[in-house]
Amino acid sequence: MSTKPDTRTDAGHLVDVRDLSVHFELRGGTLARLFARDTGTIKAVDGINLRLRPGEVVGLVGESGSGKSTLGRALLGLVPATSGSIRLRDQDIATMSRRQLREIRRVVQMVFQDPNAALNPSMTVEEAVGDALRVHGMKSAAQRRAGVVEALERVGLSPVELFLSKYPRDLSGGQKQRVVLARAIVLNPTLLVADEPVSMLDMSVRAKILQLMLDLKKDLDLTYVYITHDLATAKYFCDRVAIMYLGRVVEIGPTEEIFATPRHPYTKALLAAIPEPDPDKMVPRDLPRGEIPDAAEPPLGCAFHPRCPEAVHNCGWESRDLRTLIEEHWLRTDAAAYDEEKALIGGLDHLDTPATTATLGVGGSSPVRAILDRMKVEDPDEPLWSGVQSIEDSEPGVTVSFEPAPSPPLRRAGGVDVACVLYPDEGP
Amino acid sequence: MTMDLTDQTVAPAAGEPVISARDVRVWYGTTRGAIRAVDGVSFDLMPGETLGLVGESGCGKSTLGRGLMGLLPDGAKRDGEVLFRGKDIFSLSAKTAYQMRGRELGMIFQEPLTRLNPLMRISQHFEETIKQHEPNLSKDEIRDRALEVLRLMGIPPTRYRSYPHEFSGGMRQRLMIGLALVLRPAFVVADEPTTALDVLVEAQIVQILNDLRHNFQTSLLLITHNVGIVAEACDRVAVMYAGRIVEQGAVTDVFKNPQHPYTQALLRSTISLTTTGLNFIEGAPPDLVDPPDGCRFHPRCPDAMNVCATKNPVNIERPGGGRVECWLVGPEDQIPPGGQQPLKQEELTVVDEA
Numbered sequence: 054m055s056t057k058p059d060t061r062t063d064a065g066h067l068v069d070v071r072d073l074s075v076h077f078e079l080r081g082g083t084l085a086r087l088f089a090r091d092t093g094t095i096k097a098v099d100g101i102n103l104r105l106r107p108g109e110v111v112g113l114v115g116e117s118g119s120g121k122s123t124l125g126r127a128l129l130g131l132v133p134a135t136s137g138s139i140r141l142r143d144q145d146i147a148t149m150s151r152r153q154l155r156e157i158r159r160v161v162q163m164v165f166q167d168p169n170a171a172l173n174p175s176m177t178v179e180e181a182v183g184d185a186l187r188v189h190g191m192k193s194a195a196q197r198r199a200g201v202v203e204a205l206e207r208v209g210l211s212p213v214e215l216f217l218s219k220y221p222r223d224l225s226g227g228q229k230q231r232v233v234l235a236r237a238i239v240l241n242p243t244l245l246v247a248d249e250p251v252s253m254l255d256m257s258v259r260a261k262i263l264q265l266m267l268d269l270k271k272d273l274d275l276t277y278v279y280i281t282h283d284l285a286t287a288k289y290f291c292d293r294v295a296i297m298y299l300g301r302v303v304e305i306g307p308t309e310e311i312f313a314t315p316r317h318p319y320t321k322a323l324l325a326a327i328p329e330p331d332p333d334k335m336v337p338r339d340l341p342r343g344e345i346p347d348a349a350e351p352p353l354g355c356a357f358h359p360r361c362p363e364a365v366h367n368c369g370w371e372s373r374d375l376r377t378l379i380e381e382h383w384l385r386t387d388a389a390a391y392d393e394e395k396a397l398i399g400g401l402d403h404l405d406t407p408a409t410t411a412t413l414g415v416g417g418s419s420p421v422r423a424i425l426d427r428m429k430v431e432d433p434d435e436p437l438w439s440g441v442q443s444i445e446d447s448e449p450g451v452t453v454s455f456e457p458a459p460s461p462p463l464r465r466a467g468g469v470d471v472a473c474v475l476y477p478d479e480g481p
Numbered sequence: 482m483t484m485d486l487t488d489q490t491v492a493p494a495a496g497e498p499v500i501s502a503r504d505v506r507v508w509y510g511t512t513r514g515a516i517r518a519v520d521g522v523s524f525d526l527m528p529g530e531t532l533g534l535v536g537e538s539g540c541g542k543s544t545l546g547r548g549l550m551g552l553l554p555d556g557a558k559r560d561g562e563v564l565f566r567g568k569d570i571f572s573l574s575a576k577t578a579y580q581m582r583g584r585e586l587g588m589i590f591q592e593p594l595t596r597l598n599p600l601m602r603i604s605q606h607f608e609e610t611i612k613q614h615e616p617n618l619s620k621d622e623i624r625d626r627a628l629e630v631l632r633l634m635g636i637p638p639t640r641y642r643s644y645p646h647e648f649s650g651g652m653r654q655r656l657m658i659g660l661a662l663v664l665r666p667a668f669v670v671a672d673e674p675t676t677a678l679d680v681l682v683e684a685q686i687v688q689i690l691n692d693l694r695h696n697f698q699t700s701l702l703l704i705t706h707n708v709g710i711v712a713e714a715c716d717r718v719a720v721m722y723a724g725r726i727v728e729q730g731a732v733t734d735v736f737k738n739p740q741h742p743y744t745q746a747l748l749r750s751t752i753s754l755t756t757t758g759l760n761f762i763e764g765a766p767p768d769l770v771d772p773p774d775g776c777r778f779h780p781r782c783p784d785a786m787n788v789c790a791t792k793n794p795v796n797i798e799r800p801g802g803g804r805v806e807c808w809l810v811g812p813e814d815q816i817p818p819g820g821q822q823p824l825k826q827e828e829l830t831v832v833d834e835a
Contacts, residue, residue: 326684328709380637
């Protein structure tokens, strides 16, 4: 956006995340390890670029499993980066030692989702908030108390004397989250990573905590990374929003632009799915099918294509999509037809290995072809068929070949960046 | 009774209510005294109707759902009258109540993984449920019936013999709904069925719940804290605060023209895509061991009058249909002289915050 400073220069960024990946190795069982079987990698964060300007609120939005929390934790060095860099001013968090990380946490702090789990039940409010000061070398108890009192007053827990000696069990959910916020700001950080800070709270309290976070931002010149699955609070709270899916950013840009003109089909789906308290609005009918897939074996091509209502021929169709389609077809047939077709098609489990070709059927190529033809007639608009390059006989069944397609990169499209084949590059 | 698979529109709820609750109360015994979690709740549920029970945590909505099912923990007591097709289910013997659960009264829980046996295949879950209540069915009939329900839930027949861990979160919730519905109960309580799910999956489940009335003619009590889900999936709504239903009526009426200040505040505090400012309710819900006199919302109510702090509000007909209990709505002739003066409120601080 022209009204905001250019994001493509290095200057003036508080945090600069480049090509960050966080991968987790799957350990597998003892036997698998004994025979050195490859059990796979989860790419929780897969090549992400993100820059934060001072004073900005950036939202990381996505479903569970999208990698938004892992990205947030990586900003504090809580999970090791597999590759890439996280530059905070002149230092790289991705390569820091534990000792250096402890120092950096004066500057970067985290607010956790569940205030019940984030507070030690055997520590009073004063101990919980003062502990951060103690860890960072403030030896004098009187000084610590002064710091705690100031932080508690800032988060609205006053009169402070009433709260200092309270345990978490004596506090309500909203008060606990205020204590968590006090602990995060007591060291005077510049960046706060807030991981779903209000999603465990009741509706009537959520707004209050969000307002408090906005006040803190103004008073303390904070920069926020706001991690959430809730687009409604992100819309209100964030300056910029990054929509994440399966470890990647699929759309990123200024909040107004993303909400006014969502471009990626996933963003559109998330927006349509929010239950609005408006009785005139009906349940949306064209929702993406299925759920976020297994991150250990993400879909080929665009990771969202199996669920995408706008998918086209070059989205990366593959064997597992064919399985889903056949199973959906069997949801519509009656029991007798299912038994008959099942006997011709045979097992589907071999389709779970991702590939752009799929062999199918045990009952001869022409009856299997007939079933596929029936499926095509049943739902001619199904985009998978446009991605089929050929169906060849391979007794006792057929081989279906799909058009191979790469995962689309983030490209500029009208003020935002979108990773979708529907938005080819606008050019420089 | 046959299951209707076509998407025909159901005739408007007519005739006798399936569930008719009158003055239901549930207490939990504690060392501090009895917690009156549900304190005099009345509502009717028509055949094929979905009633949304909405409120904040601690308002008693889950307790009410469990109380109706007879699934309260030890140390809880219930009172009142709940007529199910004319029979009072609160006065049934333990054995009869056990037999009714599942077959006539179904329940859908929040966390499906903790409710499915990890060592049993899905087929076994369904077979056991059906056999328990309909011992005369043959093996094939049981299988057909289970597969029919699974199909309506969007679970392909190829997955019939899988184990719970092989399903995703949304699929497991569909399995739970399928298990609750396979015996075709006339009344189902769904306690926060979508809270643990992602927004897209939540929308899918809401859609399934919305279709229940077409596919199963089931009456549904949908317990949720999300007013958006109520707006999308329910015919009527009951707003609960501190153990009482403070307002109930058709969703369109109540959401477009909320009468009770709590309903107004709850709707206002909801952050939605159209939110342009943050609103919240000051203070916290009361301690249910010793709730405030008069209207329980009066200490937090911006429009409280003198009468609200002293006299219990009367449950009256809501303008536009439904029920509401608030002195602002009426009846005016029962307000004592001077009662309409604004109440002098104590300052609410974070000390009292929820």
